[in-house]
Amino acid sequence: MEKDQQKKAVILKEISFWKTNSLLPEHYCDFLTQLYTEGKSLTEEGEKHLAEQSILQTEKASLGKTFVLVLSVLLVIASIALMFIFSQNFVWVPMIISAVLLIGVASYILKTAHNPTLTTTFAYATAALLLFSISVKLAGLFAPENQIAIWAVLIMNCLIWLIVGISRKLIYFTISGVLGILVIVFYWIFA
Incomplete structure (x- = not known):
């Protein structure tokens, strides 16, 4: 019986999210809500609260983080490319940018290390790539x-x-x- 209640709660959250974001016509959402609440209607605040807890809503937030991380990875790749393209006189500019990016990625990793997600995996790979390129370039400059x-x-x-x-x-x-x-x-x- 407990599982049925949990399933209904998840379904109601999704229906509220669909209604709030106009993914289904309002009268369909109202019908489905009535069906799953067995004739009881939800208040507007209740629907908004359920919509905020929706699975799709949390995936939307995760997608935004992934987009920001992908842009960060592209910035990292650009700074690494500039590090190896610039002559010896100007190589310090992209190296400093890369070092700052490495510190930023490392702090992100420290904050989210307990939460293994795709963005954390990108962050680890980005940090490794930055550390590798900075150390190889420094070795090439000094020796x-x-x-x-x-x-x-x-x-x-x-x-x-x-x-x-x-x-x-x-x-x-x-x-x-x-x-x-x-x-x-x-x-x-x-x-």
Whole structure:
């Protein structure tokens, strides 16, 4: 009986959301509300309250966050591209922008690390990409002819991915870290 009440509550929330956002004609929504409340009508405040709790409403908010995150990822990619396009004199501008973006993404991760969603996954990947590109560019700037510095930076990034993957139980980071180390080792041996 409890499950039936929960199902009715979810259905009523959705009907209220449909009515509030004109997804169905009002008289259809009224009919469905009457049907599911067994003849009892809801007040306007009750309908608004139910519409705010709707599943579609929460998905709308999630979609907005995803859109903002995708724009952020595009900004990150643009700053990384600029970092490797600009000459040595002007490379600090996109590097500072990338560092600020890395701090912003890292703070977002710290706030939402307990909530594994698609946006959190994007944030982890973005932070890893930023850290990788900044560290490789810095190694290239400070030790342009030193291959050991580049190798050390690459291995350090792979180890960070591996540690984060194991500690946060993120399989994609664990796999990336292991594969990265294997590729570096095989390249080092056979090159």
